Amino acid sequence: MRATRAAALVLLLVAVAAGSWWFFGRHSSEPDSVAVYYSKADGATLVPWQVSLGPARDPRSVAFYAAVQAVAGPPAGVDAVRFPRGTTVLSAKVDGSTVAVDLSSDVGTHVEGSLDETAEFKGLVYTLTALPGISSVRVSVAGERIATLPGGHFELDEPLTRQSF
Amino acid sequence: MNRLRVRVFSASAALAVALAGFVPAAAQETGTPTFWFAGTRLIFERAIPLDGDVAVSIRDSGLQRFVARLGATIAYQPQQRYVVITAADHRTITFTIGSAQYLTGSVSARATFAPFVDGNEPILPLYALAHALYVEPVAAAGETVLQPQIGALDIRTQAGRTTIVIRGATALAYVKRVDTPTHVEFAFGGVATTLAGTRKIGTGATATITSGGPPRNPSTIVAFDAPRGLAYELDPATSPYEMALTVSDPGVAVAANPPAAPVVNPVFTAPPVAVAVPYTPPYTPPPPPVLAGAGPPSSAPAMADATPLPAPTGPAIVTAVTLQPLNDGLTIHVTMQGTAVYDWHRLADQRWYVDIHDAQLTDAGRDEHPSIAAVDSVRIRQIGTMDQPVVRIAITLRGEKQIDIDPTADGLTIAASNVDAIAAVRTGTGRVGSAAIGDDGMPPVALETPAAPATPWKFGNGSRIIVLDPGHGGDDYGTAHNGLVEKTLTIDMARRLRTLLVGAGWTVLMTRDSDIDPVSQANLAAMKADGKPNPSDRAYLQTRCDTANNVNARLFISIHVNYSPSASVSGSTFYWYKPEDQLLAQTLEHAVIPVAGTSDDGAQHENLYVVRHATMPAVLIETAFISNAHDVALLSSPAFLQQMAQGIANGVKAYAGKPPAQTSRADQ
Numbered sequence: 001m002r003a004t005r006a007a008a009l010v011l012l013l014v015a016v017a018a019g020s021w022w023f024f025g026r027h028s029s030e031p032d033s034v035a036v037y038y039s040k041a042d043g044a045t046l047v048p049w050q051v052s053l054g055p056a057r058d059p060r061s062v063a064f065y066a067a068v069q070a071v072a073g074p075p076a077g078v079d080a081v082r083f084p085r086g087t088t089v090l091s092a093k094v095d096g097s098t099v100a101v102d103l104s105s106d107v108g109t110h111v112e113g114s115l116d117e118t119a120e121f122k123g124l125v126y127t128l129t130a131l132p133g134i135s136s137v138r139v140s141v142a143g144e145r146i147a148t149l150p151g152g153h154f155e156l157d158e159p160l161t162r163q164s165f
Numbered sequence: 166m167n168r169l170r171v172r173v174f175s176a177s178a179a180l181a182v183a184l185a186g187f188v189p190a191a192a193q194e195t196g197t198p199t200f201w202f203a204g205t206r207l208i209f210e211r212a213i214p215l216d217g218d219v220a221v222s223i224r225d226s227g228l229q230r231f232v233a234r235l236g237a238t239i240a241y242q243p244q245q246r247y248v249v250i251t252a253a254d255h256r257t258i259t260f261t262i263g264s265a266q267y268l269t270g271s272v273s274a275r276a277t278f279a280p281f282v283d284g285n286e287p288i289l290p291l292y293a294l295a296h297a298l299y300v301e302p303v304a305a306a307g308e309t310v311l312q313p314q315i316g317a318l319d320i321r322t323q324a325g326r327t328t329i330v331i332r333g334a335t336a337l338a339y340v341k342r343v344d345t346p347t348h349v350e351f352a353f354g355g356v357a358t359t360l361a362g363t364r365k366i367g368t369g370a371t372a373t374i375t376s377g378g379p380p381r382n383p384s385t386i387v388a389f390d391a392p393r394g395l396a397y398e399l400d401p402a403t404s405p406y407e408m409a410l411t412v413s414d415p416g417v418a419v420a421a422n423p424p425a426a427p428v429v430n431p432v433f434t435a436p437p438v439a440v441a442v443p444y445t446p447p448y449t450p451p452p453p454p455v456l457a458g459a460g461p462p463s464s465a466p467a468m469a470d471a472t473p474l475p476a477p478t479g480p481a482i483v484t485a486v487t488l489q490p491l492n493d494g495l496t497i498h499v500t501m502q503g504t505a506v507y508d509w510h511r512l513a514d515q516r517w518y519v520d521i522h523d524a525q526l527t528d529a530g531r532d533e534h535p536s537i538a539a540v541d542s543v544r545i546r547q548i549g550t551m552d553q554p555v556v557r558i559a560i561t562l563r564g565e566k567q568i569d570i571d572p573t574a575d576g577l578t579i580a581a582s583n584v585d586a587i588a589a590v591r592t593g594t595g596r597v598g599s600a601a602i603g604d605d606g607m608p609p610v611a612l613e614t615p616a617a618p619a620t621p622w623k624f625g626n627g628s629r630i631i632v633l634d635p636g637h638g639g640d641d642y643g644t645a646h647n648g649l650v651e652k653t654l655t656i657d658m659a660r661r662l663r664t665l666l667v668g669a670g671w672t673v674l675m676t677r678d679s680d681i682d683p684v685s686q687a688n689l690a691a692m693k694a695d696g697k698p699n700p701s702d703r704a705y706l707q708t709r710c711d712t713a714n715n716v717n718a719r720l721f722i723s724i725h726v727n728y729s730p731s732a733s734v735s736g737s738t739f740y741w742y743k744p745e746d747q748l749l750a751q752t753l754e755h756a757v758i759p760v761a762g763t764s765d766d767g768a769q770h771e772n773l774y775v776v777r778h779a780t781m782p783a784v785l786i787e788t789a790f791i792s793n794a795h796d797v798a799l800l801s802s803p804a805f806l807q808q809m810a811q812g813i814a815n816g817v818k819a820y821a822g823k824p825p826a827q828t829s830r831a832d833q
Contacts, residue, residue, distance in 0.1 A: 060245060077330065079733075147774065155774045
């Protein structure tokens with residue numbers, strides 16, 4: 001009889017532990033998606049959409065992932081200002097409240113107007129500064145810090161914040 | 166488990182490398198599959214079958230060629246768990262190291278094995294990646310064909326019009342095989358599809374997709390049927406991977422169909438033999454405006470020195486280069502205005518190129534990879550120098566194929582045939598074109614050159630100097646679309662504005678007065694020495710600012726032309742940065758819009774270099790959009806360029822009034 005009670009108690013404890021693990025695992029504070037912004041073709045309207053983080057919710061990877069999604073932009077068919085085709089994120093490293101984003105040189109291959117340049121980076125900056133603790137974004141191209149894109153419009157040699165736009 | 170896979174992957178790769186030195190067929194003996202893709206053998210450095218898929222490193226040159234051909238990019242940062250592939254249609258495919266689950270956009274799927282890291286190299290499941298990129302592996306005669314697919318058919322109906330977008334894994338080449346009032350067929354070469362079947366595309370209309378042909382060279386037919394009639398139009402292509410057409414309500418405006426192509430067998434029985442309508446750029450631009458040379462206008466201000474512009478004897482203008490696959494070969498049409506000499510060369514490594522001398526491309530260069538037996542790729546580039554521009558068209562052949570080059574009435578035709586070249590001639594020359602660049606109807610434009618000051622100007626806010634900054638110049642063309650080039654438009658408007666301001670009594674300095682991108686050597690040296698990033702760009706832009714800063718000018722006005730990827734965006738924008746810029750921007754906005762007639766996109770605060778670094782009130786005006794049909798029509802009109810100049814001049818008057826009186830020569 002005593003052995004049966006002990007076994008039942010053990011089973012109860014195991015059930016409680018499993019339930020707690022399941023509940024708190026499912027409802028942990030780790031987000032399961034990030035907000036990614038893109039600029040509509042008018043260059044002025046920012047649109048956020050949620051992108052799943054998938055099975056990896058590694059906080060060290062989130063800035064890189066969010067930057068890649070912002071550079072990729074929304075799927076084709078959505079009227080959006082986009083980075084030049086081929087532009088990729090080489091790295092995105094968090095340094096305090098700043099994310100240092102290194103873009104491939106493709107970003108400078110397409111010389112367009114102020115609207116494009118501004119709107120591209122507006123989406124990227126709004127995306128990354130939506131992450132907890134991030135307030136600015138430093139941009140480099142192929143490992144080099146640059147003053148501006150070849151179009152010569154938008155200034156990039158200082159960290160960008162939401163107030164830059 | 167993953168550690169074991171790393172060992173298996175590394176050991177298999179090592180074995181393959183070791184055997185490769187002794188046995189030519191080492192790949193087969195170690196179980197490495199043979200792959201074909203888009204008509205060519207696809208060779209991976211290491212491709213190891215694993216759990217029904219194939220493990221390949223993202224660093225593998227074969228995988229990188231595969232991905233590039235699909236217009237996709239790979240992003241991976243060491244020590245992190247994500248590998249993100251961005252497809253040509255901007256879908257993201259997210260693999261996670263250690264998890265077989267992967268995402269295509271927001272859709273989750275499972276690969277047969279979890280990606281893992283071998284050394285610093287993430288290893289991905291090839292078939293899962295290919296599937297997400299609209300490529301399906303097909304087993305055929307002991308090898309695996311990675312078969313490009315038409316992977317998406319989007320149908321959207323709005324206001325009685327249905328837009329159909331067909332998306333392929335590779336650049337789409339297609340021909341219209343049948344075009345009757347009730348039945349239209351397009352045949353796509355080199356792609357199969359998993360979307361076979363019939364779909365409704367509106368009231369009584371359907372789209373039917375079928376595919377066939379050998380695994381290495383499949384074809385797909387998309388047929389549209391509407392018993393009550395079908396009116397459609399092909400939409401401008403936004404990507405070589407897409408074809409879009411808009412279908413009106415059945416029975417409406419049947420006669421509006423484009424001219425019918427020769428009717429081929431309406432029933433799909435075999436791959437199409439001719440692909441006559443490949444991807445072409447969304448427009449065939451006319452030549453950029455050329456400033457017509459003439460004397461000063463009758464209303465030229467008295468103080469202006471009128472200098473006629475040279476007659477338009479400049480380079481020939483290559484307005485379009487289009488590719489037309491035909492019978493496994495390729496015909497390239499070069500459309501140009503003006504005359505030029507060319508020389509062509511056949512290199513020993515299956516490359517062939519033609520240089521058209523003293524010729525200018527109106528659009529950016531591009532690379533094309535047509536799915537053609539005779540041709541691997543075509544590269545179109547502007548090379549040479551500003552003084553001696555050359556347009557080069559280079560073809561990478563699949564073998565020593567025959568190429569014929571013939572001048573035509575409006576350019577050149579280059580035909581690459583899928584037959585071996587007979588003659589051993591490896592170079593030739595010729596002359597092309599007789600149509601001179603036409604008068605674009607622009608009125609004469611005067612160049613005013615204010616007398617050089619005897620002493621440096623020192624005016625502060627009382628300055629009578631206004632600096633105009635025509636955007637771009639020289640090798641920096643700015644944005645170029647629809648036959649218009651930003652650097653040409655900006656200097657045209659700036660010269661017109663200068664005439665007006667000089668007439669109003671202002672002294673006008675231009676940051677450039679010819680086709681150059683101005684830079685001072687002192688700035689270059691200083692910026693190279695200051696340790697800050699990117700000295701070259703800063704030197705070029707700072708030189709423009711210095712033109713104003715060095716004389717403490719009253720105003721700095723930079724003139725540009727805007728671009729948007731959306732053809733619907735239009736209008737004028739007035740960018741400011743410093744607080745003292747804002748009133749100037751708003752004043753110019755209110756003055757320009759009523760005169761120029763453009764949409765008002767407002768006075769906007771942006772972090773633009775020249776506005777920020779000019780020390781006086783400064784504005785950068787994006788006058789109109791080179792990407793919008795309405796604005797293009799305006800920008801193509803000399804009357805509009807004059808109105809824009811007049812509007813800005815009115816704004817200057819409203820903001821600054823009249824120029825201060827000239828009190829003494831020393832004050833100039």
